[in-house]
Amino acid sequence: MLQVYNTYSLEKEDFVPQEAGKITMYLCGPTVYNYIHIGNARSAVAFDTIRRYLEWRGFEVNFVSNFTDLGDKVIAQGEKEGLTEQEVADKYAAAFAADTRQLNIKPATSRPRATEYMEEMVAFVERLLDQGQAYEVNGNVYFSTKKFKNYTALSHQNMEQLEENAAGRLGEEDQEDKHDPTDFALWKSESRPDVVAWPSPWGLGRPGWHLECSVMNDQLLGETIDIHAGGIDLTFPHHTNELAQSESYHHRQFVRYWLHNGFVNVNDEKMSKSLGNFVTIHDLLKTDIDPQGLRFFLAKTNYRRAISYSPDRLDQTQGELDRLYRTYQGLLSAKGIAAAGQVSQQVQNQVAELEEAFIEAMDDDFNTENAVTVIFDLATFANKVQNQDNATQGDLECLANRLQTWLGIFGIEQLTKEIVLTSEQEALLAERAAARAAKDFQTSDAIRDQLLITGLVVRDSPQGQTWELN
Ligand SMILES: [Zn+2]
Structure with missing residues (x-):
C-alpha cells in the first residue's frame, strides 16, 4: 500500500485518491523573473520523479503547475532589463522550459499563467467578500484569518506567535489598513502609471500571490485535489493562505495530501543572495556536466530531506x-x-x-x-x-x-552512447578476434592495449569479445 507523508497530519497516511486510478496533482511553479536555481530544480525533479512512479504504478496523473507571471519581482526585473512585464515573463518561462527539458522533467498536463485567470480571480474575491470572509480598504481586499477556523492547521504554528510576528511588521506597506495583523491581501491596488494593472470592482490592481494558486486549482483540478506539492518553505504563508481561501470559498476539503520537499544547501550553507552562493541551473548546464547526473543527484535523496550540493558531491x-x-x-x-x-x-x-x-x-x-x-x-x-x-x-x-x-x-532515460567505431578500431577488433581464435593470446592482449588507447575497453567472454567506451 502506497503511503505518503502528509504535512497536514504530520503522519504517513495510506494514499487513496478521490477517484480510483486517477490523481489530481498541483505543484506551485516559479515566478518567472529569473533563471531557476538548484532549489527550484530540486522541487521540479522530486515531484516529477513522484509523478513518474505514480504513473508506472498505473495511475493517470493530471499534473498542473503554474507560472506566476506578475508581481513585484517581475516588475523590478523588467526595470532592470528594460523589458515589459510580459517580456520578462516570456523570457524566463522559456528559460524554465529549456532548463527543465535538459533535466528530463515531463511537461505538465497544464501550465497555466496567473494573468490568464484575472476574471476568475476577481470573481473569487467577490464571493469571499459576499461571504463576509474578506473586507476592502482603500482598493485593497484582505482575508480575515480569524474568521477561518484552523488557520494554522497546515503550518502547525501557534496563532499568538504569528500575531506577534505580524504585529512586528506593522507600519510596513499596507499593514495599517488591516483589521488584524495576520490578515493577508487577496487584491492589491496599483496606482503606479507604468505598471500593468487589472480592473476590478475595487479599482485597478492585481491579485495576491496566494490567490493565483487557489483559483488555478479550482479552475483546472476542481474543489478538492489529491496532492498539493511544493517546497517546505511554502507551507507558510503561501499554502496556509491557499488553504484558507479555498476552503472558505467551497466549504469543503481543499487538499487530501500535502507533500513538501526539503531545502538544497550549497557547500553546507543555506543558499542565499546575500551569501552569493546561488547556483542556477542555467549556469550549471553551461558547464560540461551530464544533465542526467544532476538529475540523479537531485532525485536520489528522499524528497523530504535537505540536500547539500557541492561540485564534489555531484561528481x-x-x-x-x-x-x-x-x-x-x-x-x-x-x-x-x-x-x-x-x-x-x-x-x-x-x-x-x-x-x-x-x-x-x-x-x-x-x-x-x-x-x-x-x-x-x-x-x-x-x-x-x-x-x-x-x-x-x-x-x-x-x-x-x-x-x-x-x-x-528517476528520469534517467539515455543509458547508452552510440559507439561509432573508427576504421582503425574495426580493423584492430577483427585482428584481435583472429588472434584469439588462433589462441595467440600475446597478440590479442597487445591489441587490447592498443584499443584502450583509442578509447575502447574490450572484454572477453566464452562467446567472443565485447567492447564499450572507456
Ligand atoms: Zn502556489
Missing part, C-alpha cells in the same frame, strides 16, 4: 551513475553475442524479488534512497549474470529492461 553521484551506464551497456553488448533463449528461472526469481523491494521502497513515501540501493543490487546481479557462460539473450534483455525501467522512473 561522486556522476561516478555512481556511470557505473550503472556501464552495466547497461555491458548487458547490451553481451546480449549481442549470447545464445538465444528464454529468461532463466534464476534471473526471473531474482528480478521479481528486487522489484518487490523497489516497490516497497517507493511505496514508503517515495523512499528514493532505498530504491537506489535496489537499483545497485540489480546492477551487481546483472554484472554477475553477464559474465556467466550460460547467460541467454532472454536473461540479459530482462535485466537491461528492469534497469532501464527503474532508472526511467
Whole structure:
C-alpha cells in the first residue's frame, strides 16, 4: 500500500485518491523573473520523479503547475532589463522550459499563467467578500484569518506567535489598513502609471500571490485535489493562505495530501543572495556536466530531506551513475553475442524479488534512497549474470529492461552512447578476434592495449569479445 507523508497530519497516511486510478496533482511553479536555481530544480525533479512512479504504478496523473507571471519581482526585473512585464515573463518561462527539458522533467498536463485567470480571480474575491470572509480598504481586499477556523492547521504554528510576528511588521506597506495583523491581501491596488494593472470592482490592481494558486486549482483540478506539492518553505504563508481561501470559498476539503520537499544547501550553507552562493541551473548546464547526473543527484535523496550540493558531491553521484551506464551497456553488448533463449528461472526469481523491494521502497513515501540501493543490487546481479557462460539473450534483455525501467522512473532515460567505431578500431577488433581464435593470446592482449588507447575497453567472454567506451 502506497503511503505518503502528509504535512497536514504530520503522519504517513495510506494514499487513496478521490477517484480510483486517477490523481489530481498541483505543484506551485516559479515566478518567472529569473533563471531557476538548484532549489527550484530540486522541487521540479522530486515531484516529477513522484509523478513518474505514480504513473508506472498505473495511475493517470493530471499534473498542473503554474507560472506566476506578475508581481513585484517581475516588475523590478523588467526595470532592470528594460523589458515589459510580459517580456520578462516570456523570457524566463522559456528559460524554465529549456532548463527543465535538459533535466528530463515531463511537461505538465497544464501550465497555466496567473494573468490568464484575472476574471476568475476577481470573481473569487467577490464571493469571499459576499461571504463576509474578506473586507476592502482603500482598493485593497484582505482575508480575515480569524474568521477561518484552523488557520494554522497546515503550518502547525501557534496563532499568538504569528500575531506577534505580524504585529512586528506593522507600519510596513499596507499593514495599517488591516483589521488584524495576520490578515493577508487577496487584491492589491496599483496606482503606479507604468505598471500593468487589472480592473476590478475595487479599482485597478492585481491579485495576491496566494490567490493565483487557489483559483488555478479550482479552475483546472476542481474543489478538492489529491496532492498539493511544493517546497517546505511554502507551507507558510503561501499554502496556509491557499488553504484558507479555498476552503472558505467551497466549504469543503481543499487538499487530501500535502507533500513538501526539503531545502538544497550549497557547500553546507543555506543558499542565499546575500551569501552569493546561488547556483542556477542555467549556469550549471553551461558547464560540461551530464544533465542526467544532476538529475540523479537531485532525485536520489528522499524528497523530504535537505540536500547539500557541492561540485564534489555531484561528481561522486556522476561516478555512481556511470557505473550503472556501464552495466547497461555491458548487458547490451553481451546480449549481442549470447545464445538465444528464454529468461532463466534464476534471473526471473531474482528480478521479481528486487522489484518487490523497489516497490516497497517507493511505496514508503517515495523512499528514493532505498530504491537506489535496489537499483545497485540489480546492477551487481546483472554484472554477475553477464559474465556467466550460460547467460541467454532472454536473461540479459530482462535485466537491461528492469534497469532501464527503474532508472526511467528517476528520469534517467539515455543509458547508452552510440559507439561509432573508427576504421582503425574495426580493423584492430577483427585482428584481435583472429588472434584469439588462433589462441595467440600475446597478440590479442597487445591489441587490447592498443584499443584502450583509442578509447575502447574490450572484454572477453566464452562467446567472443565485447567492447564499450572507456
Ligand atoms: Zn502556489
